Amino acid sequence: MKTAVIQVKALIHRSYAGPMTNLSYTFFAFCLGQLIIALHETYKLMEELKLRIGFGFDAHRFVKGRRCILCGVEIPCAFGPDGHSDADVPVHALMDALLGALALGDIGRHFPESDGKLQDADSIELLSKVYAMVKERGYILGNADITIVLESPRLSHYIEAMRERIAAALETDTGNISVKATTEERMGYTGTGEGISSTAAVLLTERQI
Ligand SMILES: [Zn+2]
Numbered sequence: 001m002k003t004a005v006i007q008v009k010a011l012i013h014r015s016y017a018g019p020m021t022n023l024s025y026t027f028f029a030f031c032l033g034q035l036i037i038a039l040h041e042t043y044k045l046m047e048e049l050k051l052r053i054g055f056g057f058d059a060h061r062f063v064k065g066r067r068c069i070l071c072g073v074e075i076p077c078a079f080g081p082d083g084h085s086d087a088d089v090p091v092h093a094l095m096d097a098l099l100g101a102l103a104l105g106d107i108g109r110h111f112p113e114s115d116g117k118l119q120d121a122d123s124i125e126l127l128s129k130v131y132a133m134v135k136e137r138g139y140i141l142g143n144a145d146i147t148i149v150l151e152s153p154r155l156s157h158y159i160e161a162m163r164e165r166i167a168a169a170l171e172t173d174t175g176n177i178s179v180k181a182t183t184e185e186r187m188g189y190t191g192t193g194e195g196i197s198s199t200a201a202v203l204l205t206e207r208q209i
Pocket of ligand 1: 059060083087088092
């Protein structure tokens with residue numbers, strides 16, 4: 001399409017320089033035809049591209065002596081989120097966002113705490129299972145945006161490793177995965193250090209064949 005536009009521009013420029021020959025008219029018609037075909041294909045592709053949006057939230061209490069695993073990365077810390085699995089809060093929010101985008105319920109429905117096999121389960125593995133469900137339904141991830149809310153520890157040194165782990169589980173580039181950390185200015189349960197919360201938003205795309 002870009003080439004066709006350049007060719008048409010070049011032709012218009014030439015037509016001002018002097019009268020067009022029969023060959024020029026034929027070439028102009030050819031380029032215009034190519035441009036129309038390219039625009040039609042682009043329009044068809046946009047029509048076929050279906051989008052679904054999802055949002056997830058999760059929160060866990062912090063307890064002493066628990067491992068602190070966030071987005072699949074272990075953070076050196078004297079405390080960590082309490083929970084049935086590894087309590088990877090941002091990954092739980094992300095799974096809920098993926099499931100929510102396709103109206104498939106929440107992680108409690110797919111991975112109930114009554115399932116003994118999920119004790120201390122690796123949430124990144126559960127994320128891969130959720131993404132398999134997404135792909136089975138003909139969708140792929142466009143991008144994901146995660147925000148982790150906690151007073152401490154500071155996460156800035158671990159953000160890139162987190163993005164890489166999430167990107168690998170969702171079979172995409174790190175450019176499609178955003179992980180941010182913030183505080184609530186010492187307010188509420190995250191501000192006092194009682195717990196941690198996270199939100200996640202995802203966009204899924206479907207390409208019909
Ligand atoms: Zn959770």
